[in-house]
Amino acid sequence: MSETRSSEAPTSTAMSGAGAVRDAFERLAHDTSARPLLVGLDFDGTLAPLQDDPALSRILPAGVEPLRTLVATPGVALALVSGRALHELHELAEVPVGTYLIGSHGAERARVTRHGLDRDVVQLSDEQADRLAELGARASQVARGRDGVWVETKPTAVVVHTRLAERDDARGAESEALALGDELGSGVLHGKDVVEISVLHASKGEALRALRDELGARVVVYAGDDVTDEHAFAVLTEHDVAVKVGDGETSARLRAADPDELVAALAALAEALTA
Numbered sequence: 001m002s003e004t005r006s007s008e009a010p011t012s013t014a015m016s017g018a019g020a021v022r023d024a025f026e027r028l029a030h031d032t033s034a035r036p037l038l039v040g041l042d043f044d045g046t047l048a049p050l051q052d053d054p055a056l057s058r059i060l061p062a063g064v065e066p067l068r069t070l071v072a073t074p075g076v077a078l079a080l081v082s083g084r085a086l087h088e089l090h091e092l093a094e095v096p097v098g099t100y101l102i103g104s105h106g107a108e109r110a111r112v113t114r115h116g117l118d119r120d121v122v123q124l125s126d127e128q129a130d131r132l133a134e135l136g137a138r139a140s141q142v143a144r145g146r147d148g149v150w151v152e153t154k155p156t157a158v159v160v161h162t163r164l165a166e167r168d169d170a171r172g173a174e175s176e177a178l179a180l181g182d183e184l185g186s187g188v189l190h191g192k193d194v195v196e197i198s199v200l201h202a203s204k205g206e207a208l209r210a211l212r213d214e215l216g217a218r219v220v221v222y223a224g225d226d227v228t229d230e231h232a233f234a235v236l237t238e239h240d241v242a243v244k245v246g247d248g249e250t251s252a253r254l255r256a257a258d259p260d261e262l263v264a265a266l267a268a269l270a271e272a273l274t275a
């Protein structure tokens, strides 16, 4: 039933080096034809270092001010594009008013306003809601008896987390979760120590492309760390800027070593935009 989205093998090796991303961002800031500019950023592993407990994830302090500057710059739009449930992304990311939030890998969308979230509400059909409930129950069975494996429930998906489990338990749980996704899901994402089974078709790539079209963005910057971010890289053009954060195969042309390096490059972008 499902479509597994993590197996689309990225092919190229990104250009690394602390200066490469910063240089590309600075060039973009000085190129006035690159407006409207849309900056899309993944959250976990990109703006926020990975944590054993997802509730503890926070944007790096050095990233807060650059994001404010991006949103305040005419001709520039900021979007966080995450697998997180929208309400959770809003709470954890603490982004400025005006930021677009894309949650649940594209299934949810909102804009941050002074009065809270202006959001599109996700409506599950009865069939989808029933399937989500069944997925939750079946995912709990996958976790049962496996130390460190636990289940997160989101508005459109369940996630089997394995970061805290020993290798055999993690592998066993991931393999059973993938099979469960094939049986009952509409889409399966195999990310970093997570298998996410959704009852809706959605992807970061489709959501990013829709936002780009709405805003009429001429250039898009997108940065992300996980295999699920490859779907966003895949919709970019040769004029856009794709940045893989951390290790791993990717179709992105540039690579930042970690969230610290990415955030430093965002600071350079913000500074160049206001110079």
Ligand SMILES: O=P(O)(O)OC[C@H]1O[C@H](O[C@H]2O[C@H](CO)[C@@H](O)[C@H](O)[C@H]2O)[C@H](O)[C@@H](O)[C@@H]1O
Pocket (backbone or CB within 6 Å): 042, 043, 044, 045, 049, 050, 051, 052, 053, 054, 055, 057, 081, 082, 083, 084, 085, 152, 159, 161, 163, 191, 192, 193, 194, 196, 226, 228
């Ligand atoms: O698209 P993202 O913003 O990267 O969100 C993807 C998933 O993020 C969370 O899991 C990941 O981060 C956790 C906290 O650092 C980490 O413990 C886990 O191993 C990572 O996969 C979140 O819990 C998931 O629901 C998101 O889909």
